[in-house]
Amino acid sequence: MNLTIKRSKTMKKLIVMSVLLFSGLALAGPEHKHHKDLNLTDEQRSQVEAIMKNKHERMQQVREEIRQDTERQLAEVLNDEQMETWKAKQKKRAKAMKKNKKNKKKMKHKKQHRREHKRLMKEDNQ
Secondary structure, eight states, rough: HHHHHHHHHHHHHHHHHHHHHHHHHHHHOOHHHHHHHOOOOOHHHHHHHHHHHHHHHHHHHHHHHHHHHHHHHHHHHHHHHHHHHHHHHHHHHHHHHHHHHHHHHHHHHHHHHHHHHHHHHHHHOO
């Protein structure tokens, strides 16, 4: 009974940390978009980029620590077969996320191309 409560509290902590981490990642976004709104000097821009890069690296470290801690805890609970199944699913999920990221980049490029094409067509018609 006591072990169940301990696991429950640990899982709650992991969930809270994950939510905080991923909400921070969502807010991080591409930093260069903020430069236009802030009218930064070149010196400020380089300082802001260094700060954001440092933040990104630290967040990656925290994410990796959480992943390792979760895997360690699951290894204590799951049997070998279940653990292998879980790892396989995680690997498949990571591969799908990587593919999705590539597709998003392609779509962004296509949208930019379409906008440029529309702009040129509009200029030709004037």
